[in-house]
Amino acid sequence: MANAKWPEANKRTLIGKRIDRTDGPLKTTGAAKYSYDINRQGMLWAKLITSPHAKAEVVSVNFDAAAKMPGVKATWKDDSIKDVQYVGQIIGAVAAETEEIATEAAQRVKVEYKLLEHQVVDTNPDLSKDKPSQREAGKVEEGFGQADVVITGQYGCPVITHCCLESHGQVTEVKDGELFIWPSTQNVSKYSDRLGETVDIPQNKIHVDCQHMGGGFGSKFGFDKWGTIGGILSKQTGRPVKLMLDRDLELMIGGNRPSAFAKIKVGAKKDGSVTAVQTEVWGTGGNQGYNAPPVPYVFTKIPNTSITGRGIRTNRGGQRAWRAPNHPQGCFLTMSAFADAAAALKMDELEFFLHNAQFTDRADIYREELKIAADLINYKQKAHLRGQGGGGAVRRGLGMSIHTWGGRGHDSTCDVTINPDGSVEMKIGTQDLGVGTRTTLAIVVGETLGLPIEAIQVNIGKNSYPPSGASGGSTTIGGISTSSRLAATDALNALLEVASKKLDVPVDNLEASGGSIRQIDKPDTKIAWKDACALLGPNPITKRGVCVPGEAQKQKFLDAGVGGAQIADVSVDIETGIVILNEMVAVQDCGLIIDLKTAESQVYGGLIMGITYALFEECVYDTKTGKMLNADMEFYRLAGLKDIGQLKVHMMTGQGYDERGVVGLGEPPVISPGAAIANAVANACGVRVPYLPLTPDRVITALQQKGGIV
């Protein structure tokens, strides 16, 4: 009998190896079809009518001119809309034979507005009208009294968007009372929840299909208003309808990460120990409530802390979960203030962080990770105290940060089928956000059955498959690796029963290895996989694996809680304010790693996304008009290849990590880059640049004002 427990290191043939993603060729050749690529026979294009105003009453909406246009097939108006609260808010839609006709028709819709006063500014805490949140632990004033040095700094990071390369949207086809939908989603199994009600189609007649998707980062869990509209327009016309957000709408209404500005006071003793942290934080998540990011972040055992959070409601598109919600902000605020405290003590930043690791939940791991990161970036040779990196126009510096995340696997079910011809199929209602989900599933099932990954046919992306959780919060790999391992083990054991009779070996003494079923204590007694499967006769074996996270955690299939350390090496041109990232290292743990290569790729991706928000990204809103001025990819800048420097990734594996089981990795690597890079810039040029992104205007201004420390 095969045991579902994860195999020991010396028994692994696939798990933990560096394996190329199986769908790489599909993506590089363009054979992979994304929602945007789906074209159905007789398909119409839909375009949205959206508000150009940040706040207004909707007086009237007139579709006459649009409806009259040749080629326009359907219109839809949101009758519930009485007013608009942000630019880009959806008022209606049109569907037409071509994208061009739909675009022009949408522009011909006449909407009469009565303008109301809007508010889009998020940098001023006095604009907060909500009740502040407050939390205190210990006695802050006493803590500051114990300190040898007390610093106060202002820091902040703006609202940024997810900027998915594939925008939100879907192709919808209502046919014979059934609804077929190809959405770009992170949540295949539960995507259609309540979509049926909006178009009066039973849940069991909704068919969701998402084989490939171009990024979600937390912004693509639901079907959204455009999902409803696609269904309505398709039902009205009896034709398939494509509705994808244009880039400007994607950036304005497809979700964003709340801003966080803060005034932080840190007290520390001469030896570096932080004694107290006092924080006032404010920011916006649009026209909704605000959760203050955690400060101090990671260093949660600091005895005396207090934090006040103030949300500012703005007439901007609403926030959505953005990769590690609130962590990058809390991390940037905390690590910046801590590095400033280290600088005030004239203490080496690494020494300061190592010393204060005592205030984290995982002190030994952080210390080990920081030391490895320091070695990888050659810290000893390069490090200097803040601003002591020599003269000249270009100054070099190092900065660091540590982070944490949960990442416990989600609920997941999976079917594995062993066919009489020897082929193996698996079905699971999960999705691949571009991270390698297909590949890791093939590895787990291949490892379990003693087969190469090519032998496993992986079916994902449909809601007709056994349900699996949404890909959010780094929960996918824990859930799907457990359910697929359980299913494959059960299916194998059923096959071993059959092989047992043929080989006349007790089932307990059989294993699947290297494409055969063999006797464990006498490996020459074996039957080839295909021959064993042929013994099944006409019926395949199908077994279902179920991941119940709490139970799976107890049995060490999966676990929660990871740490990571990152160090950045930057050059700052103090005459132009340009920051160049020379090198960045990331050290990360995540329990048992299924595919080392795609795990490393996750971290590379997190670093690149983090470098991008550290140096470039911000939503720029015009106070007077309430419009987002850079809702494009020209001035909403993302890093290019030459902007990211040299990246090094080190995954913590082996004893102490592997036996924990699998932990998710999607969020952690994106948390630290803003903090580490900002600290490196401060270390390089001797002055804290208090606000992200680290643009030339901010760097020059900070240099001219001699920094944000008062």
Place this chain on the structure above:
Amino acid sequence: MKSFEYAAPKTLEEATSLLSDRWGEAEVLAGGTDLITSMKQQIAAPKRLVSLKNVADLKGIKSEGKSVTIGATTTLGELAANSSIQEHFPALVTAAKNVLSPQLLTLGTVGGDLCQRPRCWYYRNGLGLFSDSLVREGENRYHAIFGNDGPALFVHPSSLAPVFVALGANMIVAGAKGKKREVAAAKFFQIPKTEQDRETSLKPNEILAGIQVPISGLKNAIYEVRHRQTIDWPYVTAAVAFALKNGSASDARVVLGHVAPIPWAAQNAAKVLNGASISDSTAAKAGETATQGAKPLSKNEYKVQLVRAAVKRAVLAAGGA
């Protein structure tokens, strides 16, 4: 994008005859990297596009005696790869290469670079080219610090224009019946005063046919301050040209880009160089002088420092440092 009529004439005469007396009715199409996106964004909605792709004599680079003539539909990539340009005008090569995007280098043309419309984000958001009070009280981090007394506060977007002005180039303009006139690069660019004006002295029915650049042995270089090291608009550029004899500079020109609605000649900075030897201190002095008269808006004072740095570095680069 609104529907439009498309014409692809074979001669300049035919091409100019297809244009209109009024801006906005017909537009000249070269590489289309600005115009097509503007049409998609409804910033431009011409009734007719006049493509220059079949007008053979607008393409290519010719060396004739003491000048080089660059056809308007020569691509930026062709410009950067041309041996005469490389020999005489390294500033043009740098400026073209700094566009960085292979797509823009392949499709974008020299004429298009000079005649493209501003990137001002108020303009691109449909709020007009002269959204004066919006810009002054709004997000003006990328806007003009010179030449901003009037309603035009955008910066000229061209990568090549400051270099052509510094090199004393002449623009060859074709008008009705293909008749040509020449205008000095420094006079070709103008600050528009109304929505009826453009950023050049072209009339609506004229076409920029080419640029004639004198070969006068000037040392020349350009320095761009760009945020991204991949495709990006510069924050400030400085183009510098001067003669260098016996270690002493003369006939100097310093022209700034992305700081004013036109390429901005910093004449006092040029004067600093004339008669001086090129050193760190002369370069720094030229940079300092180039900032004279700057009138930053509420959020772009940092650009003054960028001017200082860009001019200094361009001077040193031109001097061979």
